[in-house]
Structure formats: C-alpha cells, structure tokens
Amino acid sequence: MAFQLGASLLEACVLALLEREDTYGYILTQNIRSVIEISESTLYPVLRRLQKEECLSTYDMPCQGRNRRYYQITPTGLERLEHYRMDWTEYKNKVDLVLSGGKEHECK
Template sequence: MTFQLGSSLLDACVLAILEKEDAYGYSLTQQVQSVMDISESTLYPVLRRLQKADFLTTYDQPFQGRNRRYYRITEQGRIRLLELLNEWQIYKQKVDSVLIGGNLDG
C-alpha cells in the first residue's frame, strides 16, 4: 500500500487481530503485513507499548523445545479497540467525502 498510515491505525489492526485470537509475534506480524508494510522490528515496540498501557497481556507456551510469547487482548484493550474503530469510521467518512464525493454529515 502506498499510503502512509499512523500508529493509531497500527494499534487498531493489532488489537483487532488479537480480539479474534491470541497470537505470537511472528504470526501477528504476518497478519498485520497483509494490510500494511511493517517489519517485526517495528511491531515489537508497538506490542510493548500496548502492553504497558494494559491493552495486552502476554504468556509463554512451549513450541518445538522453545517458548513462544503469545499476546492476548485485555478488557481495556477491547475498549480501546472500540474507540479506535469509531475514530476510524469518522476518518474514513471524511476521506471518502473528499476522494469519492458526497457530504460530510454521513
């Protein structure tokens, strides 16, 4: 995608993915990459920030002799996701009104 997208949209994508199911870092990166260009090294600071804000928790699970760190959305994370989804709808309507036409009233 050629559009540069901000950290709020990245947060929304991460939280939306984790609302569906817990995921480990590499898997999460792959899913986010399906909608935006991001590397694992970019995603891990985002995950730490979301965890520090109590939007995510982590747990480890053994996998092929190693531990995988899984991320899980918290109740506060679900609330934040709803806020971000609402903000996204407003933003999307405004952009659509410019790009496609129509009115800003929705």
Template sequence: MAFITGSTLLDAIVLSVAAREGTYGYKITQDVRSVMEVSESTLYPVLRRLQKDGCLTTYDQAFAGRNRRYYKITPAGSQRLDETLAEWEEYKQKIDRVFYGGNET
C-alpha cells in the same frame, strides 16, 4: 502505492489481530503485513508498548521444544480498539465524501 500510517492505526490493527485469538508475535507480524508494510523491529516495540499500556497481556506456551510468547487483548485493549474503530469509521466517511462525493454533514 503505500499510504503513511500513524501509530494509532498500527495499534488498532495489532489489537484487532489479537482480539480474534491469543496469538504469537510472528503471526501478528504476518497478519499486519497482509495490510501494511511493517518490520518485526517496528512491531515488537508496539507489542511491548500496548502491553505496558494494559491493552495486551502475554503468556508463554511451549512449542517445538521452546517457549513461544502469546499476546491476548485485555478489556482495556478492547475498549481502546472500539474507540479507535469508531473514530476510524468517522474519518473514513469524511475521506469517502471527498473521494466519491456526497453530502456534507
């Protein structure tokens, strides 16, 4: 079963992958695909938007005779990721209460 995910969650997943280390687009795609179905044609606009928003920065590095574009999270991207993770945790707790029962807060 696949759950529909919005752009906020996709952004957070991409930022989380980029926060681990500077990495290139194809690797980000593979890491994101390990948790959700996404095509490269979907992911590259997300990378460009996050870069435009100041959440990611890029640099090129030679690899096998060609340049590979790497993405690295910025302080603004780390802040956005932290905020989204806090909101995610709150949302997840609400869903867990519905799924598994528990006290209302």
C-alpha cells in the same frame, strides 16, 4: 500502498487481530503484512507499548523445546479497540466524502 500508516492505525490493527485469537509476534507480523508492509522491528515496540498501557497481556507456551510468547487482548484493549473503530469509521466517512467529490459543508 501510497498511504502512510500511523501509530494509532497500527495499534488498532494489532488489537483487532488479537480480539479474534491470542497469537505470537511472528504471526501478528504476517497477518498485518497481508494488508500493510511492516517489519517485526516496527511491530514489537507497539506490542510493548500496548502491554505497558495494559491493553495486552502475555503468556508463554512451549513450542519445539522453546517458549513462545503469546499476546492476548485485555478488557482495556477491547475498550481502546472500540474507540479506534468509532474513530476509524468517522475518519473513513470523511475521507470517502472528499475522495468521491462530495462536500460536507457548502458555503452559501
């Protein structure tokens, strides 16, 4: 894809995936990779930042003799996701208008 992924858009994608279900980092990376090329080394700092900002919480579950860290969206994360969705809709509509050749404001 030719378009760059900003930090806010990546956060929005992470929060949207976690709104559906709790999951662990590897699965999050794979789900995001289905639409955007991203490495685990890019994702984990985002997860830590969202956790520090109380948008995510974590818990561990045993899996094949080891613990797997799961991420879960918090009420604060749900609020942020809603803001991201509103911002995305506004941004997308403006870009669609420009790309389709429309004009938002005409000079007279």
